Amino acid sequence: MINIYELTCSTLEQLGHDVREQGSYAPNAKLPESFVTYQVIDDSPAGHADNKPTSLVWRIQVSLYSKRPAIKQGASETIKAVMLETGFMRVGGRDLPFLEATGHYGYTCDYRFYEMEE
Template identity: 55%
Template sequence: MSNIYELIYNTLISLGYPVREQGTFGNTEMLPETFITYQIINETNDTHYDNKIASTTTRVQLVLYSKKPAIKQSADQLFRSVMLPAGFLRVSGRDLPFNQDTGHYGYTSDYIFYKEE
């Protein structure tokens, strides 16, 4: 798949939760009880050979938000269950502070996608 955004979305939507690019919920939108956001953290890093792209590396950050602590606590395993088979490599993961304004717990994890051209 040539579009990294499409690959990320199609991989995450299989978890059964709403998936959106980070920052695309409007201020007046009601947030779902549980949802996932993603964003590209760095520009695609290309390696070259003979003036042609030999490979690309993209780092993506995923966040699972939920009002249910048990769902947030299983986020790492949920992400791994779909991201690793899709060809992503896990870099890190960590809990986010509880958001008192929305009532959501959060877990974030970074993945790298490496593609040889």
């Protein structure tokens, strides 16, 4: 089986921004100008044989934050470029509210990754 956390993180590192699991920044930490977070939302068996799962579907949420609006505005295509190349399938995306306290704009999107059991 793959390590979905390692796969997601290494894929997103190609974007050139700091990459962390969602919620891993300390509450009072100084945030980078631009950064990416990810979170495994769920996993569910997609197939069974002999009462054992034969495939698994992971749902991953990816969020990009930046103090530069142009980076947020291009986030959908930027993230999609690396995620699709690695085998993730895009589900959808949406803008996040401006974070006045930190000055970050945000964009979040969901991806699915299908894994076949060996």
